[in-house]
Every structure is written in structure tokens, then in C-alpha cells.
Amino acid sequence: MMGGPPEQLAGPDPLSAAVRRLCSTTISRLIDRGLRTQVRAIHAQLAQPLCVAVAGAVSGGKSTLVNALLGRPVAPVDAGECTQVVTWYEYGLDDGRVEVESRAGTVCRTTLDRDGRLPRDLGLPTDQIERVRVQLACPALRDLSIVDTPGVNTITTANEAAARRMVLGTGDSDHAQALIYVLRYVQQFDAQTLAQFRNLSAACGMTGVNTLAVLSHIDRRGEEEDPWPAARRLAARAYEQLRASVFEVVPVIGVLAETARGGLLGPPDLAGLRTLAALDDLDLEDLLIDLPEFATSTAEEYPVPVGIRRHLIARLHRYGILVAIETLRRRPDTDLSALHRALERASGFGAVASTTGGPGATGGASFWRA
Ligand SMILES: Nc1nc2c(ncn2[C@@H]2O[C@H](COP(=O)(O)OP(=O)(O)OP(=O)(O)O)[C@@H](O)[C@H]2O)c(=O)[nH]1
Ligand SMILES: [Mg+2]
Structure with missing residues (x-):
């Protein structure tokens, strides 16, 4: 593999640092024990990297976008249904360490493949895996943990809890705080696609403040040389339809961002x-x-x-x-x-980076922590 980890980020964003300082001062002044515990929890959470889950329909380009965010092609990508288990990519110096957490509560260790990808065989049937945690020494992950999720095509009342658990994780303190919802480019979103998005967002307790919609596959349009004018038009139209649930709709050519950022x-x-x-x-x-x-x-x-x-x-x-x-x-x-x-x-990745406070961004993580 060529290239390497993405460039160093420009430190924690100033707003969350300011809120952290405010929490510290408040903790020392609070007399009520219950309130002190609550403010301590907020303080602790702000010290952790922000956790962003990437979700959406099958084959929408979620894992491709995850690789672009990581700056390394670690997540398996395929034209057919591919990601079967929820995978957390977290910062750590033991680069390539993989922990497979089973539903029964056991943890098995493995490593990335020789080509640096997450192995397809994780040693357990996928329906027995609760989640996989991958440690990477990417500077990009110091401020942002990224969760790749299997595609969800249909959310019903019956599988709503499973969808929420998949995107948010299991614990109270250990769950995604923001959502990138990947929508595959089509001329016009049908009511069902939009309803799917709103249902998932609502099931996860996300709001327009911490949800970004990404419009993928915009380069797959007909014969036009430049897909951007039409992509911007559709993104604007999608924003009109989704404005209550997202803060922005950003068109991105995921595969190009993955190639470029991974070198x-x-x-x-x-x-x-x-x-x-x-x-x-x-x-x-x-x-x-x-x-x-x-x-x-x-x-x-x-x-x-x-x-x-x-x-x-x-x-x-x-x-x-x-x-x-x-x-x-x-x-x-x-x-x-x-x-x-x-x-x-040319991939449009810069717009995702600036809203996630991710690699190449000039602040922005504050947006998600609101
Ligand atoms: N042309 C083009 N292809 C893309 C884009 N994004 C992803 N792809 C391709 O689309 C296919 C599916 O991408 P994945 O990233 O595996 O999609 P996914 O949403 O993770 O799929 P599941 O895990 O199966 O739900 C792969 O062949 C990618 O290379 C894009 O913006 N443009
Ligand atoms: Mg995938």
C-alpha cells in the first residue's frame, strides 16, 4: 500500500476545550452530588474522541467513506452486500489490533490482514459478533472514532431497537454521538428512502444537530463530464426534504476520496x-x-x-x-x-472533513458536540 496515515490534525477544537474547562470549574463548585456526577460524565465524554457512526442502506458507500475518513483502506468494500458486523475504528498505538466482542461477552484478538484490511473471517459466525474494535495509529482518529455499520434497508418497529443498538452501541457511555447517513445518488429520493433515513435517525435519538447526510455515487450519472452541477442541485433538494433531520447534505465521490486519501x-x-x-x-x-x-x-x-x-x-x-x-x-x-x-x-471530501472536524478540517467537531 502506498501513502500512509493522514496528516496530523490541528488539535482539539476550541469550543469543546472551553466547555471542558467550564465543566472543571463547575464540578469544584457544585454541592449537589447528583449534579456533580452528571457534570463529571459530560466532562469525561468531552475528553474522549467524538464517535461518529456511518449508516445507511446496503451498498451505499459507507465503508468506502470510512476508508476515506481513516485515510487508509482498512474496511472491506464490495459491490455486493459486504459489511456484516459493526466495526469501531479507534485511535491506539497498537496499530492493526482487532478485538472481536461476542454477544456472549467473550473477546478474541486478531490482526488486520497482510494488506492492511479487516479480515473477512473474524473467527466467529457474524451473528454471534456484537462488535469489532480496530485500533489504528491514524492521527485522524485522535479526535474522531468512526463506526462502520452493516446496511439497513428496512427499519420497522420490530427491528428499530436492533438498528439503534447497531449504530449507537450497547452502553450508555460507549455509543456514537453523531451520525453520517449515506444516501446513494438518485434523480429524486422516493418517500420510502426519506422515511428510512428519518426512522433510523429517530431510532438512534439523533437530530438535525448531529446528523450529516452524504450523497454518494454522484459520479455514476449518465454521460455528463462533470457530475457536480447536478449533484449540488440534488443535494439542495434533498436538504429541503431533510432539513429537520440533518444539518447539511454533502455530495461526495467516496471512491475518489478513498483513493486520494489512501494514496x-x-x-x-x-x-x-x-x-x-x-x-x-x-x-x-x-x-x-x-x-x-x-x-x-x-x-x-x-x-x-x-x-x-x-x-x-x-x-x-x-x-x-x-x-x-x-x-x-x-x-x-x-x-x-x-x-x-x-x-x-475533485471528490468533494473536504466538505465532510470540515463538518466532522476530521482530517484536513479547520475546526467543526464542535458542531457535532452541540
Ligand atoms: N462510482 C462510485 N462508486 C462508489 C462510490 N462510493 C462507493 N462506491 C463503490 O460502491 C460499492 C459499495 O461500496 P461500499 O463502501 O462497500 O458500500 P457499503 O455501504 O459499505 O455496503 P454494505 O457494507 O454492503 O452495506 C464499492 O464497489 C465501492 O467502490 C462513489 O461515490 N462512486
Ligand atoms: Mg460496508
Whole structure:
């Protein structure tokens, strides 16, 4: 794997530090024992990293977004139903340590795979696992713990408690305090999708103050070169429909953010992209018109080896390839890290970072702690 942990965060956000100081002063002045215990609990919670759960429907792009937030591709991702267990990613120096907590109360230890991913086989049937805790030495996790959750497609009164337990965790002090709800991009959200979101948010006791909606897969739209104008329009419309339950609706190309923040392109990818950038527009259009063919054809006329083409499609999809080509044409001396930065900008990830106070943010965690 290339790249590495994301850059250091700029320390705890000033608002929660101020509230923590206020709690300390208040504790020493309170006479009532019950109140003192309550303020102590708030004080202790503010000293912990904020815990954000990423939830939503199956295959919406939750784990991809988790990897982007981590800056490392640790969470398994797949086109089919993938995440089966609730997984907490927490800061710790024992990087890669995995604890599997069973419903029966036992804890088994394992580690990430050699490629740095969470293993699919965790040593227990998934229905016996309460949750998995992964320790990572990512600076991004110092202020933010992230919970990846299995997709919930239908919330009924019968499974509401299970959904809440899944997103929030089991204990009173050990649960998610904020929610990122991933909505897969469609032209128009149907009433059922919106109801699902509201139900999950309500089941978890979340409100418009601590819930962010993320609109994923915005690069999967038809033939348009630039998906952003339409994505912004839909995000604005979705916000109108969801404003009571979220503080913002942010469009993000998760797969691009994951690639860029994880530094997942290597020198052969850059060489392949340079070759594509040197083609004239019509030849390029011909090549990219049929993406499955582009990714798999072994015909000799292709200017880039098939393995690299396949990797470029998996990591960038069509829009990401076009962004990379445009970047390289504008600045032919662009190196891998500059290319990753350009792709991160094009992914829209910055808007998630600034609202979560996550990597690359300029404050914002205060929003979630309100
Ligand atoms: N083109 C594109 N693909 C994406 C985007 N986000 C995720 N994907 C792809 O969508 C597929 C599903 O992504 P996951 O992150 O596994 O989705 P998930 O919500 O975690 O799925 P479950 O755990 O099964 O509920 C993967 O193939 C991702 O690469 C995006 O914004 N654009
Ligand atoms: Mg998943």
C-alpha cells in the first residue's frame, strides 16, 4: 500500500476545550452530588474522541467513506452486500489490533490482514459478533472514532431497537454521538428512502444537530463530464426534504476520496494516466466509451496494459480518470502526491472533513458536540 496515515490534525477544537474547562470549574463548585456526577460524565465524554457512526442502506458507500475518513483502506468494500458486523475504528498505538466482542461477552484478538484490511473471517459466525474494535495509529482518529455499520434497508418497529443498538452501541457511555447517513445518488429520493433515513435517525435519538447526510455515487450519472452541477442541485433538494433531520447534505465521490486519501495510485498508474493524457480527445473518448471493455480487453491496440486499466477503473471510475487526465494536461510535471491532492479536491471530501472536524478540517467537531 502506498501513502500512509493522514496528516496530523490541528488539535482539539476550541469550543469543546472551553466547555471542558467550564465543566472543571463547575464540578469544584457544585454541592449537589447528583449534579456533580452528571457534570463529571459530560466532562469525561468531552475528553474522549467524538464517535461518529456511518449508516445507511446496503451498498451505499459507507465503508468506502470510512476508508476515506481513516485515510487508509482498512474496511472491506464490495459491490455486493459486504459489511456484516459493526466495526469501531479507534485511535491506539497498537496499530492493526482487532478485538472481536461476542454477544456472549467473550473477546478474541486478531490482526488486520497482510494488506492492511479487516479480515473477512473474524473467527466467529457474524451473528454471534456484537462488535469489532480496530485500533489504528491514524492521527485522524485522535479526535474522531468512526463506526462502520452493516446496511439497513428496512427499519420497522420490530427491528428499530436492533438498528439503534447497531449504530449507537450497547452502553450508555460507549455509543456514537453523531451520525453520517449515506444516501446513494438518485434523480429524486422516493418517500420510502426519506422515511428510512428519518426512522433510523429517530431510532438512534439523533437530530438535525448531529446528523450529516452524504450523497454518494454522484459520479455514476449518465454521460455528463462533470457530475457536480447536478449533484449540488440534488443535494439542495434533498436538504429541503431533510432539513429537520440533518444539518447539511454533502455530495461526495467516496471512491475518489478513498483513493486520494489512501494514496492508492502508484507509479505505474501515473505512467498509464500520462499515456492517456497524451492521446487526442477523440481517441480518448473512444477508449472510455465502454468502461467494462476498457478495463478488461486484452486487445493489443490499447495503449496502457490491462492490469493498469483495470486498477484505474476500480480506483477512479470514469470521472476520476478524466480529472487525472485534465490535471496532467494542465501541469505535466504533476507527481503522485499532487495528483492525489487534486483527486481529493475533485471528490468533494473536504466538505465532510470540515463538518466532522476530521482530517484536513479547520475546526467543526464542535458542531457535532452541540
Ligand atoms: N462510482 C462510485 N462508486 C462508489 C462510490 N462510493 C462507493 N462506491 C463503490 O460502491 C460499492 C459499495 O461500496 P461500499 O463502501 O462497500 O458500500 P457499503 O455501504 O459499505 O455496503 P454494505 O457494507 O454492503 O452495506 C464499492 O464497489 C465501492 O467502490 C462513489 O461515490 N462512486
Ligand atoms: Mg460496508
